[in-house]
Amino acid sequence: MIRVRDLQVSYGDSVVAHIPELDLAAGQVLGIAGESGSGKSQTALALMGLTRYAGGSVTGSVQLGGVELSTLTNKQWRAVRGRRMAMILQSPRASLNPTITLGALFGRTLKLHGVPRAERQARMEQALVEVVLDPQILSRYPHEVSGGQAQRFAIALVAALRVDVLIADEPTSALDVTVQSEVIDVLRGLRERHGTAIVFISHDLAVIGELADQVMVMRRGEVVEQGPTSQILHEPAQQYTRELLLAVPVIGRTR
Amino acid sequence: MSRYVASRVAQAFGVVLGVIVLTFVIARLIPGDPAVAYAGPRASAEELAAVREQFGLDQPLWQQFVTYITGIVHGDLGISLHTKQPVTSDLIQVLPTTLVLVGIALVFAALIGIPLGLAAARSQGTLGDLAAKVISILMVSMPVFWLAILLQIVFFSRLGWLPVAGQYDTALDSTSPLYSVIGVPVVDALLTGNWPVFASAATHLVLPVIAIAAYPIGAVAMVTRGALLENLGDEHIRMVRALGFSELSVFGRFALRPALNPIVSLIALVFAYALTNSFIVESVFNWPGLGSYAVKAIQTLDIPAILGVTLVVALLYVLLNLIVDLVQAIIDPRVRA
Numbered sequence: 001m002i003r004v005r006d007l008q009v010s011y012g013d014s015v016v017a018h019i020p021e022l023d024l025a026a027g028q029v030l031g032i033a034g035e036s037g038s039g040k041s042q043t044a045l046a047l048m049g050l051t052r053y054a055g056g057s058v059t060g061s062v063q064l065g066g067v068e069l070s071t072l073t074n075k076q077w078r079a080v081r082g083r084r085m086a087m088i089l090q091s092p093r094a095s096l097n098p099t100i101t102l103g104a105l106f107g108r109t110l111k112l113h114g115v116p117r118a119e120r121q122a123r124m125e126q127a128l129v130e131v132v133l134d135p136q137i138l139s140r141y142p143h144e145v146s147g148g149q150a151q152r153f154a155i156a157l158v159a160a161l162r163v164d165v166l167i168a169d170e171p172t173s174a175l176d177v178t179v180q181s182e183v184i185d186v187l188r189g190l191r192e193r194h195g196t197a198i199v200f201i202s203h204d205l206a207v208i209g210e211l212a213d214q215v216m217v218m219r220r221g222e223v224v225e226q227g228p229t230s231q232i233l234h235e236p237a238q239q240y241t242r243e244l245l246l247a248v249p250v251i252g253r254t255r
Numbered sequence: 256m257s258r259y260v261a262s263r264v265a266q267a268f269g270v271v272l273g274v275i276v277l278t279f280v281i282a283r284l285i286p287g288d289p290a291v292a293y294a295g296p297r298a299s300a301e302e303l304a305a306v307r308e309q310f311g312l313d314q315p316l317w318q319q320f321v322t323y324i325t326g327i328v329h330g331d332l333g334i335s336l337h338t339k340q341p342v343t344s345d346l347i348q349v350l351p352t353t354l355v356l357v358g359i360a361l362v363f364a365a366l367i368g369i370p371l372g373l374a375a376a377r378s379q380g381t382l383g384d385l386a387a388k389v390i391s392i393l394m395v396s397m398p399v400f401w402l403a404i405l406l407q408i409v410f411f412s413r414l415g416w417l418p419v420a421g422q423y424d425t426a427l428d429s430t431s432p433l434y435s436v437i438g439v440p441v442v443d444a445l446l447t448g449n450w451p452v453f454a455s456a457a458t459h460l461v462l463p464v465i466a467i468a469a470y471p472i473g474a475v476a477m478v479t480r481g482a483l484l485e486n487l488g489d490e491h492i493r494m495v496r497a498l499g500f501s502e503l504s505v506f507g508r509f510a511l512r513p514a515l516n517p518i519v520s521l522i523a524l525v526f527a528y529a530l531t532n533s534f535i536v537e538s539v540f541n542w543p544g545l546g547s548y549a550v551k552a553i554q555t556l557d558i559p560a561i562l563g564v565t566l567v568v569a570l571l572y573v574l575l576n577l578i579v580d581l582v583q584a585i586i587d588p589r590v591r592a
Contacts, residue, residue: 082499095490099512109498141588
């Protein structure tokens with residue numbers, strides 16, 4: 001589904017992320033792990049073609065379903081974003097416009113992507129059921145819902161758009177542990193029901209382990225280690241990965 | 256929402272009451288005897304006493320205050336010392352002129368300032384952005400009296416394109432007599448379909464409006480640019496971009512709406528500023544508005560008129576702030592909470 005070759009993100013002269021090779025099939029989950037500043041969020045932005053809005057530039061190749069994305073114009077990108085790829089972000093409530101209701105954002109997005117007016121309500125409600133949210137939430141503003149509700153709403157939005165690939169940039173980091181597992185369940189459901197490929201970014205390897213089929217570990221913009229989840233989590237080859245794993249709290253273990 | 260409205264209205268009443276007390280006290284603390292100002296420097300002691308009695312200046316302060324408050328409630332602001340007319344009817348006569356002038360300037364501030372700020376934010380870091388910034392700073396930093404005179408020199412003396420003063424060419428009175436509706440020629444001419452006078456009044460408006468609107472336009476453009484740029488880094492903007500919305504929607508809809516609140520607050524602030532500037536601009540362009548009236552009132556130590564002007568300005572300001580609060584609550588639901 002996604003095929004990345006020699007992707008390089010830079011701001012001015014400094015390279016903030018470099019991915020030599022990455023392949024992700026439909027229905028698969030790739031976890032990207034690393035501490036802050038490791039380049040994982042920059043990778044997410046580059047995959048969505050949003051680096052230019054942050055003032056950076058991208059070289060290399062990103063293909064989605066065989067179509068090269070790196071040469072797309074702004075207009076062509078808009079037919080990819082929200083239609084084939086979507087993104088959810090770290091601060092669920094801050095990622096929703098504070099001045100419009102969730103329903104207004106949902107409706108406008110569906111309209112943007114050509115969902116006929118008559119179908120919109122049903123599409124919204126069905127997607128909300130999938131993420132276990134009451135449709136009444138559509139009349140609320142972002143500040144009137146909890147972080148977990150906002151993140152599940154964002155996932156419902158993505159589900160309703162029926163995208164092929166979801167980029168989830170630290171989607172659970174701002175949430176407390178019980179809410180984290182709710183969001184992970186919802187993401188798992190999204191993958192199972194719609195075959196959505198997910199790029200799941202987190203600094204927390206334990207959370208990644210719950211969802212990902214393969215893991216890529218990044219540090220200072222470079223890929224340190226890459227492979228199947230079980231291998232990375234249980235037999236890490238690199239010292240840095242072991243350090244990341246040690247940072248995961250495990251009940252009963254003392255350091 | 257209704258509770259929010261009620262609390263805002265109550266607060267507005269409190270502010271008005273405070274203004275009434277404060278202006279009354281300050282007026283009595285100003286050095287100078289209004290009775291002397293009224294009766295003239297050569298008046299005898301008996302004449303002064305008569306004037307004091309006539310205007311109630313011989314009564315104890317608290318009694319003067321009670322009389323004043325009772326008057327305000329009945330719409331009676333006393334008799335102006337310099338026009339010898341009721342202050343209320345004086346104000347009704349001069350206020351529309353100033354409101355039309357300031358109103359048009361503020362509409363321009365919004366219609367030009369917001370798009371200018373939007374364009375600057377959209378092209379951040381380019382030459383266009385720099386140009387917009389320089390223009391805004393010039394507009395904000397030019398003293399209004401200087402700008403007014405500069406406009407007269409350039410557009411009247413040098414180029415001869417626009418009239419130098421007055422509200423319309425009074426020579427038209429013989430061919431197209433103007434009937435007063437609200438007492439402002441440009442509006443009266445428009446309402447009565449008097450096109451020759453309307454055209455003349457419109458050209459007379461250009462320079463005063465530019466002089467008053469310059470500061471608001473520049474200030475609104477700068478704040479719009481800043482508020483937009485601040486929002487552009489927010490996650491909700493990244494989100495709508497990732498959802499595939501066009502840059503036009505991103506700026507004009509998703510970034511502008513949360514940015515409107517500081518802009519609306521600013522428009523209330525620059526209203527006060529524009530009103531004060533209109534005092535100067537009216538003098539320079541010889542417009543018979545609230546500003547000219549206030550200047551004369553101050554020169555003649557006309558306390559009832561000064562208090563009346565202060566009260567009206569305060570009322571306008573409180574009213575506008577009330578409107579701003581309500582508009583903000585409509586724009587941004589977080590304000591209501």
